[in-house]
Amino acid sequence: MRKRITLSCLTACIASLSPLSSSFGASDVKFPDKVCNVTHYGSEGHRLQIDLNTTAIQQAINDCAQAGGGTVLIPRGNYLTNPLFLKSNVQLKLEKDATLVASTEIAAWRANEQSRYAEAENGWLPFISIANASNVAITGEGTIDGQGAVWWERWRENIRATGKKGGTDRPRLVYIKQSSNVLIEGITLTHSPSFHIVMRYSHDIDVNKTRILSPWHAPNTDAIDPIDSQNIRITHNFIDCNDDHIAIKAEKPDSRFPDGVVENIYIANNTLKQGRGISIGSESAGGVNNVLVENNTFEGSMYGIRIKSPRGKGGEVKNIVYRNTQMHDVEVPLVFSAYYKAAPIVQAEVDKMLEGGGFTLGEQIYPPDSDAKQPFDKYKTPHFSNITVEDLTSTGNSKAAAFIIGTPEAPLSGFHFTNVNIEAVRGLRVRNAELETKGLNIKVVEGPVIQQDAGVKISH
Incomplete structure (x- = not known):
């Protein structure tokens, strides 16, 4: 019989990072x-x-x-x-x-x-x-x-x-x-x-x-x-x-779920080929809380792990754990982005938008580092906190190791990387974010291992 997963069970598992028994299930069907x-x-x-x-x-x-x-x-x-x-x-x-x-x-x-x-x-x-x-x-x-x-x-x-x-x-x-x-x-x-x-x-x-x-x-x-x-x-x-292999979305807030309309998600032991990653967003206005992602294998994917929301659709994403992840030939293993804006399909329009700075990542366009702070809104401004990536290994052909890009009005906080090992052409880019690392090893072909834009705090 399948046992029902509970909020207290998953919260405790995330907090302790102890193994979540495979005997726990969400459904209990009988016919x-x-x-x-x-x-x-x-x-x-x-x-x-x-x-x-x-x-x-x-x-x-x-x-x-x-x-x-x-x-x-x-x-x-x-x-x-x-x-x-x-x-x-x-x-x-x-x-x-x-x-x-x-x-x-x-x-x-x-x-x-x-x-x-x-x-x-x-x-x-x-x-x-x-x-x-x-x-x-x-x-x-x-x-x-x-x-x-x-x-x-x-x-x-x-x-x-x-x-x-x-x-x-x-x-x-x-x-x-x-x-x-x-x-x-x-x-x-x-x-x-x-x-x-x-x-x-x-x-x-x-x-x-x-x-x-x-x-x-x-x-x-x-x-x-x-x-x-x-x-x-x-x-x-x-x-x-x-x-997206998996796309977790929280479209609008609901008073019945004060910590997030998406809550208690367990994603484990999946084999993921081409595709755009295990994602949260782009809609996160209603809040996402308590997600445990472990023991997954990626091969040949465009992205690996992503949290992505744009201004206007953002909200609170918290208490997310990724652990024991294997990747090979993933174009960009990690993307945590509070800017998720689609770039035009006409390259001339993209070039014009980038005249003042900024960059593109896949099909998205990012503003320059000088992007101005905007008013904070609990249900519209993306804000991510208490995000843990532990025991990740990514080998092979990656264009860039990772992007951690927050907005100036809501810097990303409580990001923890432990025993993260990535091979890539370029390194990690960080903006408006707080990152604590322990055993972060990035091997790059060109450029800095870590590119720090504005509003960055990194501790080792």
């Missing part, structure tokens, strides 16, 4: 023995799927829920379907070599009066919805394929037409909304139109032993995004995607 096999409802898993299976599969889900719960079984085969809606006390189980394939009929992804409750924040229905539900699981050895290429091309066409970077006006693959006690385990998620797994206003969620895959050219294909959610466990996953 009756009833099995609703979708082939008994008329679904046929043909190799070359032409007809939709939506009605049959949704009826199996509904019948299982109405009977008090159980397992909806997807046997081996390919099943083309429009968006599906999971219910409380239902486990969707995909057997080995079973694939749910998302249709590309755009009209099917818009909600009607009956499905409005499951609509995502961007106005699209997700492929698999878990909304206003509890005790739900998606398990097995099968695959959920979002057929994202059609949607990615829509994104490119919009950029060609407007000359501006596109957003994420596309469906999500799995969307957990206002739900609790949810398990996603064992399956493969691939080719999402945008983000693969989103959890919003939810709590007690496990994502374990999943494979999340999308090609490097697939835009905004975040793997796992916990948003305004609590008690989340993300463990033993393999992620190879275009955008």
